[in-house]
Amino acid sequence: xxxxxxxxxxxxAMALCAAVLPAPLPANAAPPPAPARAAAQWxxxxxxxxxxxxxxxxxxxxxxxxxxxxxxxxxxxxLGPAERAAYPHLKDFPxxxxxxxDQRLAATALRERLVAVQRDADGRRxxxxxxIPGVLDDLYGPAAATVPLGPVFRRGRPTLAVWAPTARxxxxxxxxxxVPMRRDDASGVWQVRGARSWAGKPYRYVVTVWAPSVGRFVxxxxxDPYATALTADSQRSVIVDLAxxxxxxxxxxxxKKPAAVPLNRARIQELHIRDFSVADxxxxxxxxxxxxxxxxxxxxxxxxxxxxxxxxxxxxxxxxDIATIPERRADQARPDCDLAALPADSERQxxxxxxxxxxDAYNWGYDPFHYTVPEGSYAxxxxxxRARTVEFRRMVQGLNGAGLRTVMDxxxxxxxxxxxxxxxxxxxxxxxxxxxxxxxxxxxxxxxxANTAPEHLMMGRLVVDSIVTWAKQYKVDGFRFDxxxxxxxxxxxxxxxxxxxxxxxxxxxxxxxxVLYGEGWNFGEVANDARFVQATQRNMAGTGIxxxxxxxxxxxxxxxxxxxxxxxQGFASGLYTAPNPSPANGTPADQRARLLHYQDLIKVGLxxxxxxxxxxxxxxRTVKGSEVDYNGAPAGYAAAPGDALAYADAHDNETLYDAxxxxxxxxxxxxxxxxxxxxxxxxxxxxxxxxxxxxxxxxLRSKSLDRNSFESGDxxxxxxxxxxxxxxxxxxxxxxxxxxxxxxxxxxxxADPALRPGCTEITAASAAYRDLxxxxxxxxxxxxxxxxxxxxxxxxxxxxxAETLGVVTMRLGKLVVVFNATQHRQVQRVPALAxxxxxxxxxxxxxxxxxxxxxxxEKRTGTFAVPGRTVAVFAER
Numbered sequence: 001x002x003x004x005x006x007x008x009x010x011x012x013a014m015a016l017c018a019a020v021l022p023a024p025l026p027a028n029a030a031p032p033p034a035p036a037r038a039a040a041q042w043x044x045x046x047x048x049x050x051x052x053x054x055x056x057x058x059x060x061x062x063x064x065x066x067x068x069x070x071x072x073x074x075x076x077x078x079l080g081p082a083e084r085a086a087y088p089h090l091k092d093f094p095x096x097x098x099x100x101x102d103q104r105l106a107a108t109a110l111r112e113r114l115v116a117v118q119r120d121a122d123g124r125r126x127x128x129x130x131x132i133p134g135v136l137d138d139l140y141g142p143a144a145a146t147v148p149l150g151p152v153f154r155r156g157r158p159t160l161a162v163w164a165p166t167a168r169x170x171x172x173x174x175x176x177x178x179v180p181m182r183r184d185d186a187s188g189v190w191q192v193r194g195a196r197s198w199a200g201k202p203y204r205y206v207v208t209v210w211a212p213s214v215g216r217f218v219x220x221x222x223x224d225p226y227a228t229a230l231t232a233d234s235q236r237s238v239i240v241d242l243a244x245x246x247x248x249x250x251x252x253x254x255x256k257k258p259a260a261v262p263l264n265r266a267r268i269q270e271l272h273i274r275d276f277s278v279a280d281x282x283x284x285x286x287x288x289x290x291x292x293x294x295x296x297x298x299x300x301x302x303x304x305x306x307x308x309x310x311x312x313x314x315x316x317x318x319x320x321d322i323a324t325i326p327e328r329r330a331d332q333a334r335p336d337c338d339l340a341a342l343p344a345d346s347e348r349q350x351x352x353x354x355x356x357x358x359x360d361a362y363n364w365g366y367d368p369f370h371y372t373v374p375e376g377s378y379a380x381x382x383x384x385x386r387a388r389t390v391e392f393r394r395m396v397q398g399l400n401g402a403g404l405r406t407v408m409d410x411x412x413x414x415x416x417x418x419x420x421x422x423x424x425x426x427x428x429x430x431x432x433x434x435x436x437x438x439x440x441x442x443x444x445x446x447x448x449x450a451n452t453a454p455e456h457l458m459m460g461r462l463v464v465d466s467i468v469t470w471a472k473q474y475k476v477d478g479f480r481f482d483x484x485x486x487x488x489x490x491x492x493x494x495x496x497x498x499x500x501x502x503x504x505x506x507x508x509x510x511x512x513x514x515v516l517y518g519e520g521w522n523f524g525e526v527a528n529d530a531r532f533v534q535a536t537q538r539n540m541a542g543t544g545i546x547x548x549x550x551x552x553x554x555x556x557x558x559x560x561x562x563x564x565x566x567x568x569q570g571f572a573s574g575l576y577t578a579p580n581p582s583p584a585n586g587t588p589a590d591q592r593a594r595l596l597h598y599q600d601l602i603k604v605g606l607x608x609x610x611x612x613x614x615x616x617x618x619x620x621r622t623v624k625g626s627e628v629d630y631n632g633a634p635a636g637y638a639a640a641p642g643d644a645l646a647y648a649d650a651h652d653n654e655t656l657y658d659a660x661x662x663x664x665x666x667x668x669x670x671x672x673x674x675x676x677x678x679x680x681x682x683x684x685x686x687x688x689x690x691x692x693x694x695x696x697x698x699x700l701r702s703k704s705l706d707r708n709s710f711e712s713g714d715x716x717x718x719x720x721x722x723x724x725x726x727x728x729x730x731x732x733x734x735x736x737x738x739x740x741x742x743x744x745x746x747x748x749x750x751a752d753p754a755l756r757p758g759c760t761e762i763t764a765a766s767a768a769y770r771d772l773x774x775x776x777x778x779x780x781x782x783x784x785x786x787x788x789x790x791x792x793x794x795x796x797x798x799x800x801x802a803e804t805l806g807v808v809t810m811r812l813g814k815l816v817v818v819f820n821a822t823q824h825r826q827v828q829r830v831p832a833l834a835x836x837x838x839x840x841x842x843x844x845x846x847x848x849x850x851x852x853x854x855x856x857x858e859k860r861t862g863t864f865a866v867p868g869r870t871v872a873v874f875a876e877r
Contacts, residue, residue: 038129038212038432038441040116043087044138045103048074048096050116050128051439058096058118060130062109064217072109073099074116087134089531106139107185110166113210113217129212129441132166133433133456136188140165141457143187149465150226153241158198160239161191162205162224163458164429171206173221174198178206194239200385202236211431212441213419220420220428223370225462228469229385230373232327237370238385242473247389249397253508255475258403260513261312263546264608264642264689265783266478267773268407269306270650271695272317272717273378273395274362279718279725287361289378289391292398298721300402306698307403309770310777313515314399315407315480315692317651318365319392321373323416323423324711325363327382333359339715342732345751349704349732350739353713357735362717364651364710365409366482367416367449369423372466374474396475407478407515408470412463413486418443418450426452426459434459438525446524447483454491455532463491464498471499471514472507481535484518484547488532489539492516496545517645517690520547541611542639546690549644551630552605555598556680558663559584561653561707566662566742571598572648572680573663577806577822580665592805599808600628601635602819603796606810608641608688610787613794620801640787641688648680649694654707656680657700657727661749662742670754672823674700674761675851675869678768679821682871685772686782686810686817688790695719698769700727700757705746706734723759730756767848774843775873781813797830804828809864814876815841818855820866833862837877844873 040050042060050058055076063069077097084091098106114130144163151158160181164170165188172179172192181190190205204221211218223230227237240247277283277291282298285291294300303314326332337352361377374392376382399406417423418435426434427450436444436453444451454460470476484492495516502511520537522528533539537547554560558570567582569575569591575598576591585591596618604625607613611626613636625636638644649656660676668676677700684691694701696719703709703716712735720728730750733743749755776782784790795811798804806822809830816838820826838857839845845853855872856865866872 038131038437039439040128041090041131041134043083043090043134045106045135046098047077047079047083048098048116048130049079049087049090049093050096050118051093053094053096053116053118054120055094056118058116060109060114061117061127062105062112062114064113070105070109072102072105075099087531088529106135110136110139111168111210131432131437131441133437133453136165136430136433137457140186140188143184144189144458145461147184147187147189149189150224151228151239151241153199153243156196156199157194158239158241159191159193160203160224161189162226162429163187163189164205164207164209166430166433167207167209168217169206169208173204173206174201198239199241201239202231203239204236205429207429209429209431211420211428213427213431218420222428223425225370225425225429226465227370227373228473229389230321230370230376231385232376232382234321234323234369234376240385240389242389242469247386247393249390249394251397252393255397255400257400257475257477258307258312258405260477260510261405262642262783263515263517263544264640264785266313266515266690267311267685267776268313268315268690268692269303269311269404269695270315270317270692272364272651273319274714275717275719276695278714280721285380287378288380289374289395290380292395295398295401299719300398302699302721303399303404304402305770306773310773312405313407313478314404315409315478317409318368318411319375319378319408320365320368320410321370322363322365322375322377323367323369324358325361325365325375325377326359327376329361331359332361332377335360335713335715339732343751344730344732344753345747346732347736349715350712350735353715354735354737357711357713360713362711362713366411366710368411368414369416370425371410371412371462372469392474405477406475407480408476409480409482410467410470411482412452412454412466413481413483414447414449414451416449430458434462436525444525446526447486451486451524454487460488460491460494463487464494467495468498468502471502471509471511475509477513478515478517481516481518483521484540485521485534485536486524486526487535489535489543490533492518492535492540492545493543496543515690516544517546517548537637537644541637541643544640544642546643546645548650549605549609549646551601551609551635552646552683552687553648555601555605556648556683557656557659558598564741566654566659566745569663571595571602571806571808572676572683572821573660574665574668574676574821578665578668580663595805596803597629599803601630602683602808603799603810604628604636605644605646605683606687606808607636607790607794609636609638609644609646610641610790611636611638612787613791615796616799618799618801618803638689641784641790642690644689646684646687646689646691647693648684649697650692651694652708654705655694655701655703656697657702657729658705658707661702661705661729661755662745666749666752666755670757670761671764672869673755674757674765676821677765678772679819679869679871681769682772683819685769685776686871686873688782688784688794696727698766699723699762700765702727702729704729704731704734704750705742706739707742708738709734723762727757727762764849768852771843771847771849772871772873775841778843779813779815781815797832798828816864816874818864818866818872818874820868820870820872823868825865825867827863827865829861829863831862835859836862838864838874839877841873841875
C-alpha cells in the first residue's frame with residue numbers, strides 16, 4: 001500500500017499503543033527473561049517449517065530436564081499445494097515431515113517445553129523455539145469448534161468451559177476454593193458443571209502452562225476470555241446468564257426498533273459514550289450508558305433531531321471492557337488546574353490534562369480487555385455486573401426510542417497486552433496461540449499493540465461468538481471493525497454468515513438487518529494478502545460489507561492527515577479558489593491541477609466509489625473510477641453502492657472544523673467557515689452508499705486542533721450541545737505528544753477570537769446539514785442498489801476540460817446537485833436540460849438556510865445559479 005496510508009495508520013496505532021502498554025518496572029526490579037526465539041513452526045500434525053534450517057534431519061524435543069524428555073523425528077520434505085496455499089508466507093522456508101511413528105506424541109509434546117533441534121554443517125547443536133498455532137488447529141480445531149465456551153446455563157445450572165489444550169492443569173477458583181476441571185482430549189476444552197448457587201459468583205481459571213515469554217511453567221489465575229460479566233476493574237469474571245429476566249430492563253423482550261435501514265442508505269453518527277454527556281448540564285447521568293435514557297437532555301434532543309432528519313444509526317466507540325480506564329469513580333484522577341481560566345493558546349491545559357491522562361476516566365477504548373462485557377466505567381456501579389448489562393441494554397432502548405439503531409465499534413485485531421502482562425488474558429491461557437507471530441516467534445505489533453490472529457481457528461471463532469452475543473443479547477444493530485484489513489476476509493464473512501442465521505422467531509433479532517463496515521487499510525505483516533486474503537477495501541468489494549473511503553475524504557479536506565504542514569488545502573478548504581499563504585500548496589498552476597484532480601476523486605466518491613463507473617474526467621478523457629489515481633492506487637474500488645463508506649471526519653485526526661481552521665485563510669469569517677463545513681459534510685451526506693459523520697460536526701465541533709485525542713480527557717473531547725458553551729475551539733494548545741510540531745501553526749489560530757463561532761454560526765450549520773439529510777431521506781435515488789443503476793441515473797454533465805474550478809455539478813435522476821465550494825456565486829449551464837423545469841428542492845426552499853434560497857434556475861438555457869459556499873439541490877418540476 002502507499003506510504004502515506006502506512007504512515008497514517010502507524011501513527012494512530014502508536015498513539016493508541018501508548019495508552020495500553022503496561023507500566024514500566026520499578027528501577028530496582030529485575031527485567032523478565034527475554035522471549036525465546038521461535039523460528040520453527042509446527043503447521044499441522046505432519047509438518048514443521050523452520051526458517052534458516054538445513055535440508056537435513058532434525059527433531060522436536062519436548063519435556064523439561066529432570067522430568068524426562070521425549071523427541072519427535074523430522075525428515076526433510078517439501079510443502080504440499082494445500083500447505084503452500086494455507087501458509088503463503090512460509091512457502092520458501094525449509095520444511096520437514098513428522099515421522100509417522102511419532103505423531104502420537106504430539107498431544108503430549110504440546111503441553112511441554114518444546115524446541116526444534118538440528119546439527120549445523122560443523123556438527124554443532126542448533127535449537128529454536130516452536131510456534132504451535134497451526135498444529136493446535138489441526139489436532140483440536142475440528143472438535144473444539146462447536147464446544148460451547150464460557151458460562152453456559154442449562155435449566156439454571158452453569159457449565160464453565162475454557163479452551164486450553166496446552167495446559168497441564170486447569171481448575172476453577174470460586175468462593176475461595178479451587179474446583180478441578182475435566183479435560184476433553186479431543187477438543188482441548190476443560191469443563192466443570194456447577195450448582196445453581198454458582199450464579200452471580202466471581203471466578204477465575206487457574207491454568208498451569210508452559211509460557212515461552214518467560215521460559216518456564218507458570219500458574220496463572222486468569223479471567224475468562226468468554227466472560228459475559230466482570231467485577232470492577234476486571235479482577236474476576238462473574239457467572240451470569242444473560243437470558244435471565246432479572247437482567248432485562250422493562251420492555252426489553254418486546255423492544256420495538258426503528259425500521260431497518262439498508263447499509264447503502266445508512267447515515268451514521270459516530271459517538272463516544274463519555275463525550276456525549278459528560279459536559280451536558282441537562283443530563284441526569286453524565287458520562288454513563290443511562291445518559292441515553294435522558295430524553296429531555298440537550299444531547300438526546302439533538303440526536304432525536306438528527307434522527308428525524310434522516311440519521312439512521314449511532315456508532316458507539318468501543319464499549320466493551322476497556323483495559324486502561326479505572327472503573328471506580330473514586331479511583332479516577334482529575335486535572336487539578338482551573339482550565340477554563342487559562343488563555344486560549346496556552347500550553348498549560350494540555351500539560352495539566354496530560355499529568356492524569358493514564359489515570360483519568362477517559363480513553364477512546366481501542367485497548368480491549370474482555371471482548372464481550374460492557375465497560376464498567378460507563379455503568380452507574382462498576383462493581384455490579386447487573387448494572388453493566390441492564391444499563392447497556394437501556395442505552396440501546398433509549399437510542400432505539402429516539403429513532404436510531406445502534407452500531408458498536410469492535411476491536412478484535414489486537415489486545416492490550418500479551419505474554420504474562422497484567423492486562424493479558426488470552427496469552428496466559430494458551431501462550432503463543434491467539435496472537436500473530438513473526439518468523440522469529442515475536443508477537444506482531446503493526447498496530448503498535450499485540451496483534452491477534454483471527455486466521456487461527458479459535459481466535460476467529462472468538463470474533464464470531466462475541467459478535468453474535470452482542471447481537472442476540474444486547475440487540476446491537478451493526479458493527480464497525482477497527483483495522484478490519486488485519487482480519488482474513490473469510491473471518492468477516494463468517495461473522496456475516498453467523499449474523500444472517502439469527503431470526504426474530506428463534507433469537508429475538510433479525511440478523512440479516514445487521515450492518516457491517518470497517519477500516520479496510522492494507523499494511524503491516526499481512527499487507528498485500530501475504531498470509532491470507534485480507535478484509536481490505538479492494539477485497540471486500542461486492543460482499544455487502546463496507547470499508548471507509550479515504551479517497552473522497554482527502555479530496556474534500558485536502559492533503560493527508562499527517563502532512564508536516566497542516567495547511568494543505570482541498571476542495572472544501574479553499575484550494576486555488578481561496579488560497580492560504582502556505583508554500584505546501586504549490587504554485588497557482590499546481591493548485592489548479594490538484595483541485596481538478598480532487599474534483600475527479602469527489603465524483604468517484606459520489607457514485608459510491610464504484611470501480612466500474614464510467615465518466616469524463618477533468619482532462620476530457622473517458623475513464624472508469626478504477627482508472628482515477630489515488631496516491632498510486634485506484635480511486636474507485638467498490639463493486640456496488642454500499643461497498644464504500646463516505647466521510648469527511650471521524651474520531652481519528654483533526655475534527656473537520658479544526659482541519660478547516662488550519663486550511664482556510666485565517667481571515668475567513670465564522671459564517672463562511674460554517675458554510676464550508678456544510679459543503680464538506682454535504683459531499684458525504686449526498687453520496688451513494690453509507691455515510692458517517694463525527695458527532696458534533698454539524699455543530700462545528702472542535703477539539704482545539706488535537707489530531708489524536710484518544711486520551712486527551714474531557715477537556716478536549718467533550719461535546720457541547722449548548723451553543724452558548726462554544727464549540728470547543730480555543731481550549732488551549734493540543735497535547736504535545738501528537739501535536740507539538742503543529743503548535744507554531746496552532747498558536748495564532750487559537751488566540752484569534754474570530755475563529756470561535758457563536759450560536760448564529762453553530763445553529764445555522766446544523767440546520768443546513770439537517771436539511772441535506774432530509775433531502776437524502778426523501779429521495780430514493782440517493783440509495784441506488786446496483787452499479788448499473790448508478791451508471792444509468794447519475795452523471796456529471798459539466799465534467800471535462802471546461803468545468804468550473806471549485807464546483808461539482810451532479811445530475812441524479814430528476815435531481816441536480818451543485819456543490820459550490822468557491823466564495824462566489826457560480827453559474828452552471830447544462831444545455832441538455834434546457835427547456836426542462838427545475839426548482840430548488842422543497843426542503844431547502846422551506847428550510848433554515850437563507851443563503852441557499854437565493855439559488856435559481858433558468859429554464860430557457862438550463863442554467864443553475866448557486867451562491868458561494870453552498871450545496872444546492874434542484875428537483876425537476
